[in-house]
Amino acid sequence: MINQYFFHYLVFSMNLSTNNVSVLQLNSQPPTIYEILRFALPLVLGLVTNALMNLTDTIFMGWLGAAQLAAIPFAAGIYLIGWILMVGIMRSSISFIARLFGAKEKHKIGSILFHYQLLAIMGLPLLLLYIQSFPIFSQLAQLSPMVAEYAWSYLQVLVWGTAFTLLLILYTSFYQAIGNSTFPMYISLIVLVINVILDYALIFGKWGMPALGVAGSAYATILAQAVGAFVMLITLISAENRQQFHLRYWQRPDMNLLKQIFWVGFPQGLGDFTELIAWVGLSVIAGRLGDTALAANNIGMQFTLVLFLPGLALGITAASYTGRFLGENRPELARLTTYKILSIGGLYMGILGIPLWFFGAEIARLFTEDIVIITEATYVFKVMALYQLFDCIGIIIRATLNGAGDTRIPTLFLLACILIVMFPLSIIFSLFITPPLMGIWLGTFVYMVVLAMLMLYRYRSNHWVTIQLETRAIMV
Template sequence: MDTLENEPQENPYEGSLVPHTTVEHPEEEQGWWRRPAGGREVLTVALPLVISSLSWTIMTFVDRVLLKWDSGDAMTAAFAAGTVWFSTLCLPLGIAMYTSTFVSQYFGAGRHERIGLAVWQGVWMALAVSPVILLALPLAPAMFRLADHTPEVMQLELVYFNILCWGGPAMLVGQALSSFYSGRGKTNVVMIVDTSVAVLNLVLDWIWIFGYLGFPAMGIAGAGWATVVSLWVKAVIYLFLILQRQHREQFGTLLGLRFDWPLFVRQIYYGGPSGLQLVLDVLGFTVFIVLIGRLGSVQAEASSMAFSISTLAFMPIWGMSMAASILVGQHLGENRDDLAARATWTAYTFALGYMACISVLYITVPEVFLASFFAGDRTGEAREAVHALSVALLRFVAAYNLLDATLMVFSSAIKGAGDTNFVLRVSLVMATSLSIVSWMAVEWLELGVYGCWAIITLWVWVMGVVFLWRFLGGRWRTMRVIEATPPDLPPGELETEPAVS
């Protein structure tokens, strides 16, 4: 049995001091692949998440390609409107995503009876904010007028944005429910559900954008409704899965359906900064995209292509970083910060290897990624200018890819421990800086599209270094988000052994 020392660990949440556990474990001579928190364990959790994120990345990529075949304005509008829509969801989405950290730490601590309760607090939060999300509908015209895009693009942006808003509640509920599987490391279920729904989305895209099987051709509106329907299907699937009998009995997924104010507050306390960080990062990025749009249609279209292609690199690393966060939570729940650190470095090794390969491809064979955008080009207007600029912008993506992997893995690792306030402070400074410097580059210094892309590259580099420095500092090792003792035990009566369901 592990020895408990009476040294309290630092935790920013009042009343959440937990004893620091010193554990003597002989190092297993099993090699990098087979040892705890080694390659096999990390890849078992990460690979399904990578495939899941890739499925949605490919879906989004094909969605943009199909809209480009319809019109270049439709693709540009979908990218800008989709970014703005996502920014309106970031705060509650970040809290819903953080539900997985509570699940992972409860799971690592062996307190299975708290898992269903934690998941449902994320769902109640999602349902509570859903009416607020729809308030963005009447504000949409004013938001898109600020972008100063062409009237044709603005009209398409409004159509796409207004439709996507009806899928916001489903995205939040689905994210909270999926944490039941992702937080426990059962990421193969997430992979199957997300991939299946992504395929459904693509089929609906093809039918509704161009008008097949008796449906009218709806263009960008068809792409929007395809996304909304897919998001609701995904939420219903997860609801059905978590209410299966074995989950009701072992994890309390039905008994935990009640509202629990103390746990709800804890999840808001820790997940709130994570959500605000997501808001700030996306807001800074959204301002950047909007300002690029002011440089001209060629610059806007080429930037939309480059960012759409860059998600082929970004989203798989998001899956790897989510795995790092999950494993950090689980191993800290076990009071094994050494394994949490090892899992993070292992995930980082995989992330760097992938990013290095994709960056080389961006530089050497950009046509592999660009050809599909132009395959359905019906007009050919400004084709060469857009193509040449897209090739150049992919080199900027290659330049920041490795630091992007650093940023994502280490920020996710410290968030998995509960260090969300630091992440929020960094994002507040960096997102504000990105917005101000981007505005100065476009409106004052007139640096053009290359100057703007140099700014976003430098921004990623700085963020990557800051989060690596924070991780190496080690303060995350003593943090936890779950209660020090089960709520039904008086203070001081710690469980000496994990609860077994």
């Protein structure tokens, strides 16, 4: 439990961070590399912290037994498929908030937050309806009755935390949009610590808590994220913030504003959803090659999930700067900043490719001693070393376009590349290249190259400069 002194400290710290946000205000020059890294590094740490939460849950489930270990990642994956669409909508708030902040129309931000909060709350009934499809997933995966029971028990509890998780993402996006990435990082650390403590207490029945097993893990996640969302909300509604951003507890919903939020946010969420399904589909293709190929593929996938986090952080950084510079009507500075961020990302990915190319076998040995799996995973790492730069370009440019409110065409490009390039080439290459798993990942490599070129083409068309977000009629 957060004691009174700690709570007051958090509120005091947050008041300092919002009152002093002027130090992050944009000027007539693009940000320096140091300023970009100072903004991006807390984002990376926050994303890593979120990944550690999932890892912690998996470790505790392994202590319970094999059935629980099989059930929880499966149930979490099903939840993620439906949840990630709403996450994309929440993250689209950066487009509106950053632009209003850059335009010095902070008093309109409260109305934007209110409408996004409505959508976050609406996420709960939508996810409750979605998880009723669990029996279909269970039958497709041919789960044993015990694993299915554990998975369903976990999913039934986890879904009730939907509003808390979405609000936490929304408030995190708010601070990122106005140039503050440090406070959300602290909140992520707090959520992680609470989650680990409650996991141990509620799963195994420690410190007088009931031993709830798999359901305890779900309760721990909900409670930890609820605390994070609550702390962020309390700091947001301090007197000065309410005045500065014109925050309100209630207003009459503006259907035109909700329509535009959906028009911008839904394609962004759909793109995230599509990309997730694409990687799941890639695993399905690899699974058809046998257990060895699937194991090697999973090793590569685990590294992909970690390696893209700095690229995602740089993408969020570019989106925030782009929105604020567009609000100031200075797209040329937005462009210079994006190219500078691309150079940072390219350098990071290029350096990262060196150990992947030369030490792939050593990395694979961290997971297994099977020489066949190690050999196939080594080929996967070599392909990953080749596509790192293009993956970086695709992630950063797509996030930048989203930050400008350009979400529909980039999402169409993503869909087209997955359906026309990624899946067909992965299947065809796996038939003619040995080992077949390398063929699958070479198809992914071509997909990364094509997608990066299309995103660059869209960015260089300058359409994102002309996009107008209808915020003039917002009620204040």
